[in-house]
Amino acid sequence: MSQWEVRISSSRGAPYFFNAQTKESSWNAPPELSEEQAAALLSAAEASKRSGQVRASHLLVKHNGSRRPSSWKETNITRSKDEAIEILRGYQSQIGKSAEKFAELARQHSDCSSHDQGGDLGWFGHGQMQKPFEEAAYGLQVGQISDVISTDSGVHLVMRTG
Numbered sequence: 501m502s503q504w505e506v507r508i509s510s511s512r513g514a515p516y517f518f519n520a521q522t523k524e525s526s527w528n529a530p531p532e533l534s535e536e537q538a539a540a541l542l543s544a545a546e547a548s549k550r551s552g553q554v555r556a557s558h559l560l561v562k563h564n565g566s567r568r569p570s571s572w573k574e575t576n577i578t579r580s581k582d583e584a585i586e587i588l589r590g591y592q593s594q595i596g597k598s599a600e601k602f603a604e605l606a607r608q609h610s611d612c613s614s615h616d617q618g619g620d621l622g623w624f625g626h627g628q629m630q631k632p633f634e635e636a637a638y639g640l641q642v643g644q645i646s647d648v649i650s651t652d653s654g655v656h657l658v659m660r661t662g
Contacts, residue, residue: 555662
C-alpha cells in the first residue's frame, strides 16, 4: 500500500507529494502512483487547503504614511492618506459593483504587485493578512466590494471572490 500523501508547502503554498514511510518528498507525482491516484490526492489537498479560507482581490493606494511608500508605479510616494482615500473614492465610483471594472482599475492603478492579476491575492486564511484587511475580506459575501479599508500598507478596496 502506498504511503504517499499530498501536503501544502508553507513557503510556496503549493502542493507536494510526501511519503510518510520514507520521508521522501517531491513536487512531481511519484512514478508508482497512477495519474488518477495523483489527481485524487491533489484534489483532496486543495479542498482541505481551502477549508476556512477566502479569496479576495484588492486595489491598493499607498500614501506617505504607508509602511513602504513606494510601488511598481512610483519610487517615492508623497501623497497624504487623505489624498489616497480621495483617489480610492474616485475608483470606487467608477467600479460600482462591477468585478470587471475592479480588475481593470487594479491592473492600471493598484500600488500592489498583485496589479498584474487584477488585484487577485489568491486564497488565504485567518492570520495571513493584516487584521483590518482580513476582517473586511471575511465580512463580505462573494462578489461584494468593501468600503475603504486602511492598513499599514495603505488604503484598499477589497472584493471577495471566493
